[in-house]
Amino acid sequence: MWVLVAAFLLLATVVATVSFPLVAQSLETYDGRESEEDEYSERDALLEAMSELEQANETGKISEKDYKTQKLQLQKQYLKVVEGSSAK
DSSP, X not given: OHHHHHHHHHHHHHHHHXXXXXXXXXXXXXXXXSSTTSOOOHHHHHHHHXXXXXXXHHTTSSOHHHHHHHHHHHHHHHHHHHHHHHHO
């Protein structure tokens, strides 16, 4: 019986050790500015908005439906900006 308990405790320790960095590590937010004097480009503003939206989703501050809708809109805007800048 004690072997079963010891095996369970060992397994729980291994799972906790492996999963802790994955759970505890938060995503870094995108900040396109190198200094306060730099102006954001539209591309940088959209990337930051997507980062903030991702954080709101992870913390439960936004519904899944709203998250998906807003993410799709931001991605479409970003693609237009990127495609427009590459055409120049």
